[in-house]
Amino acid sequence: MMTLTRSPEVIEALKNGTPVVALESTIITHGMPYPQNLEVARQVEADIRAAGATPATIAVINGTLHAGLTDQQLEDLAQAKNVAKVSRADMPVIMAKGGMGATTVAATMIAANLADIDVFATGGIGGVHKGAETSFDISADLLELAATPVTVVAAGAKAILDIPKTLEVLETHGVPVIAYGQDSFPAFWSATSDLTAPLRMDTAAEMARAALMRQAMNLPGGQLIANPIPAESEIAADVLAPVIALATAEADAQGVTGKGVTPFLLQRIFELTEGKSLVANIALVRNNARLAAEIAKEMCILRA
Ligand code: PSU
Ligand code: MN
Numbered sequence: 001m002m003t004l005t006r007s008p009e010v011i012e013a014l015k016n017g018t019p020v021v022a023l024e025s026t027i028i029t030h031g032m033p034y035p036q037n038l039e040v041a042r043q044v045e046a047d048i049r050a051a052g053a054t055p056a057t058i059a060v061i062n063g064t065l066h067a068g069l070t071d072q073q074l075e076d077l078a079q080a081k082n083v084a085k086v087s088r089a090d091m092p093v094i095m096a097k098g099g100m101g102a103t104t105v106a107a108t109m110i111a112a113n114l115a116d117i118d119v120f121a122t123g124g125i126g127g128v129h130k131g132a133e134t135s136f137d138i139s140a141d142l143l144e145l146a147a148t149p150v151t152v153v154a155a156g157a158k159a160i161l162d163i164p165k166t167l168e169v170l171e172t173h174g175v176p177v178i179a180y181g182q183d184s185f186p187a188f189w190s191a192t193s194d195l196t197a198p199l200r201m202d203t204a205a206e207m208a209r210a211a212l213m214r215q216a217m218n219l220p221g222g223q224l225i226a227n228p229i230p231a232e233s234e235i236a237a238d239v240l241a242p243v244i245a246l247a248t249a250e251a252d253a254q255g256v257t258g259k260g261v262t263p264f265l266l267q268r269i270f271e272l273t274e275g276k277s278l279v280a281n282i283a284l285v286r287n288n289a290r291l292a293a294e295i296a297k298e299m300c301i302l303r304a
Helices: 008-016 026-031 036-050 071-079 091-096 105-114 140-147 163-172 204-216 237-253 258-272 276-303
Strands: 004-006 020-023 054-061 064-067 084-086 101-103 119-121 151-154 177-180 199-201 223-226
Touching: 004 008, 008 020, 008 054, 020 036, 020 105, 020 276, 026 036, 026 071, 026 084, 026 101, 026 258, 036 054, 036 071, 036 276, 054 071, 054 091, 054 105, 064 091, 064 105, 084 091, 091 101, 091 105, 101 105, 105 119, 105 140, 105 151, 119 276, 140 163, 151 204, 151 276, 163 177, 177 204, 199 204, 204 223, 204 276, 223 276, 237 258, 258 276
Parallel strands: 004 064, 020 054, 020 119, 084 101, 119 151, 151 223, 177 199, 177 223
Antiparallel strands: 054 064, 054 101
């Protein structure tokens, strides 16, 4: 009854035990404007192929869960106006109704796990929003990391979030948060923050071993790899702070809540930085795709 369709190249890769990297689709529909979203979706797939792995972009199309899209499907998603942003709560409902859904980090993890894909690359995860002590706005992405065994490579958490609270919630739920190659927890547009990451690893092989160790111990959940944005692409935190403060105040003033918050903030920050936030976002997503491919390769070696 649940229909999961893997693309021919994903089927082939899984059969041969070669690396596959899942990609989300909310970043395409709700995270970046057209046409850059389509260019980035294609570029990130090309980066994964160039690194020797197979990309599997995840989306719900006419009620079917897809792992690996055709170029036409990517193009349709990039231009679609009324695709729902689906997380754990809504994905089964949208599928039951035969609808269209762009998957968040949480929904992409669920889909990747169903499709036997171990590693997933994205830009940033959802987290605890500033003011969560009154709004209770905490992304379902955090609980998914605690529940579903997928390694998620992201550039840390965005400064639109309350980063200390985000790390606390991840710790409470037993999610390993591993900074790649540095002690500092990266903050999306900035390679470092003033927080030390809970864990640090310096090679893809170590990160692959940690994922398999967790599974061998029968612990549920995945791990979050926090990969710093390349230094030449970062935007200084003090440049962004006033922009984020203004965008957040506007969201409050306009009564934006729930799923609307993250897309609203991303769009306003894009406008207020005259597109600079998007340039950095593209650089970090590509960087994450490359690291995810390396981790997926190491997992294949360990599994062989
Ligand atoms: N962060 C980004 N870009 C994005 C998102 C987060 O830099 O596109 C998307 C991801 O799909 C993430 C979702 O899973 O927003 C989180 O939404 P919420 O905060 O509503 O849980
Ligand atoms: Mn939220």
